[in-house]
Amino acid sequence: MQLLCRVFGHKPDKTRVWNDNIDFRAPCVRCGAAMLRDERKSWRLFDEETDGASSRKQNRRDIGNGL
Numbered sequence: 001m002q003l004l005c006r007v008f009g010h011k012p013d014k015t016r017v018w019n020d021n022i023d024f025r026a027p028c029v030r031c032g033a034a035m036l037r038d039e040r041k042s043w044r045l046f047d048e049e050t051d052g053a054s055s056r057k058q059n060r061r062d063i064g065n066g067l
């Protein structure tokens with residue numbers, strides 16, 4: 001994780017937003033971490049354990065989803 005991400009949090013790359021059938025997703029613009037826009041319309045890290053669902057599409061541009 002980059003220092004800026006550690007200090008300010010991850011920043012979603014708005015030019016690379018995509019929809020996985022459930023939520024909007026985007027990689028962090030700095031480190032590429034997979035992010036998800038939750039129901040409160042705030043971005044957070046995508047957690048494969050709690051957010052992983054078979055109905056979600058995978059995206060090969062999404063770095064670090066462990067699959």
Ligand SMILES: [Zn+2]
Binds near residue numbers: 005033
């Ligand atoms: Zn980041």
